[in-house]
Amino acid sequence: MLDRTHHVRQIKYQFEYTRRLKACFVGAGGHSFRNVYPALRYAPVDLAAVSDIALDRAQAYARLFGGERAYSDHREMLERERPDLVFIVTSYHPDGRVQATDIAKDVLAAGAHVWMEKPTAASLEEVRDLSVRSKAAGRQVMTGLKKIFFPAIEKLGEIAASPEFGRLSSLYLRYPQALPAPSRRGDLVAMESFLDHIYHPAAILNFLAGPISRATYEWESHNGGCVLSMRFASGAIGTAHFAAGSSGSSPFERVEVIGENANAVVDNGTRLTYYRRADLPTYGRAASFIQPEANAPLHWEPENSLGQLYNNNMFFLGYVPEILHLCDAILESRQITKGTLENVIEIMKLFEFFRSTDAGVTATI
Ligand SMILES: NC(=O)c1ccc[n+]([C@@H]2O[C@H](COP(=O)([O-])OP(=O)(O)OC[C@H]3O[C@@H](n4cnc5c(N)ncnc54)[C@H](O)[C@@H]3O)[C@@H](O)[C@H]2O)c1
Incomplete structure (x- = not known):
């Protein structure tokens, strides 16, 4: 690899x-x-x-x-x-x-x-x-x-773009957030929390799969949970589960990308598993699930023993890296490539889609 x-x-x-x-x-x-x-x-x-x-x-x-x-x-x-x-x-x-x-x-x-x-x-x-x-x-x-500066999400993006992974075909993202009732979506105050949070999952979707070309969603009125279904301009498809009503004791996030005979998952922002390209062991005959090391899964998670930078939220939640991204660009007279206004325009298109589109309707983004 x-x-x-x-x-x-x-x-x-x-x-x-x-x-x-x-x-x-x-x-x-x-x-x-x-x-x-x-x-x-x-x-x-x-x-x-x-x-x-x-x-x-x-x-x-x-x-x-x-x-x-x-x-x-x-x-x-x-x-x-x-x-x-x-x-x-x-x-x-x-x-x-x-x-x-x-x-x-x-x-x-x-x-x-x-x-x-x-x-x-x-x-x-x-x-x-x-x-x-x-x-x-x-x-x-x-x-x-x-979110797009989390080392685990950056690595997920790198895996998804690698030839060994195959073409990114679909992805799934879980993030707990509530969408207000349709009658309140015109009111920016009622939408404040949704606006505040949509930046996080939408940034990851855009980072991994690029612009969304069309979308539709279903919404439940009890917690405000929502399931979004998307087609990306790249041809990939994706779903986002806005899991409002989740327990406060639960991790928030899970992101999974699927390629060709390969997939990778980030759980809780820090646990990354890459299931490398491998065939299913012979159905009904294989006596062991152990695959050759060459295509065995790879797993990363931080050790939490040493007083390191990487196990400090300043780093694993991307705060220092995102600031360095801009400072480096300014000092080296080049343009930033992440956190750009072009990225934000794609996020805002999704926000406005939710404000203006009824559940069950497919809209071009
Ligand atoms: N990325 C993340 O992890 C994350 C987490 C939490 C909050 N946030 C974002 O950070 C922002 C701040 O959130 P917060 O909870 O700290 O809010 P806050 O209300 O605690 O802080 C905002 C501060 O801005 C000051 N302020 C407002 N207008 C000002 C002006 N014109 N000039 C100078 N100061 C002014 C206020 O007096 C206040 O002290 C929000 O945009 C929120 O979405 C991001």
Whole structure:
């Protein structure tokens, strides 16, 4: 088997980088405290300033995470600091629109690159507008699609694209999320949780199989669970099970890809099994299930004993890798290839499909 994981990236600590980007951060909330500011320890960035409308939190985050200054107004921060790159991790307006969308426009207008958390926006139109502004400004906008930076999902993508696997023919993805009742889907506030979460499974679907060409779904009114059936432009087919009503004690996710006489599964984001191309042992006659080592399944999962980076959620949930993806691209003057606005446009098409299509109807995406 061809192994494209020829090397595992060796991580530098922030202070070891000789070239660093001047960064600002908009938003000092819960998720950024837990998962984004701490990830900057491993990125080539100098945190110049933090802004939050709650100045006391901006000050506390600046003190704790090494920011030089704190602001309550991001526009004033952009004007005074003139950063290379701005991280935006904010929330929703009372009407359900995404706060980060307009902030990203301000950042582009100030001439900086944008790293923003999902959701990028609450409509396809707004993402297209952001894309036009990004091109006009000559600055990149990356959305934190962390799922496609999970090492297990990256490897799944590599397996699915390999000649030994055969052509990707179908896939299945499980993710617990509830779709509101049809009468509420026009209301962005009612759709907030669905918008917030659809980025995760949709990012994986897009990463593995590309754009969806048509889709249909069934919906149950009890939990809001949903089963989506898709045909991809590539010719592959897929299903997503939005398993609303699952137990809080259960792992969330399972993704399986099928090739030609081969398949691979990621369970719980970290357990990857690759059932390599193999024939079924002779039906009714084979005395053992043991296959030759050359086509035996391969299995990966992290050890959880050592204080390593790879068994830290900062890494296995993709937070550091997604930030490095943008920083590397900026420092090397090239375009990002993951978390792009083109990826996000495909995610938003799926979001709008659910808002505008009744259960049981097949729609072109
Ligand atoms: N990828 C993931 O794993 C993941 C997990 C959780 C949340 N998120 C995303 O992170 C984002 C934040 O979620 P959260 O739960 O931390 O929200 P939060 O409400 O705790 O934090 C948002 C912060 O943004 C600040 N803010 C709002 N408007 C601002 C402005 N104009 N200027 C400066 N600060 C402003 C708020 O005061 C608040 O402190 C959401 O987009 C959410 O979808 C992603």
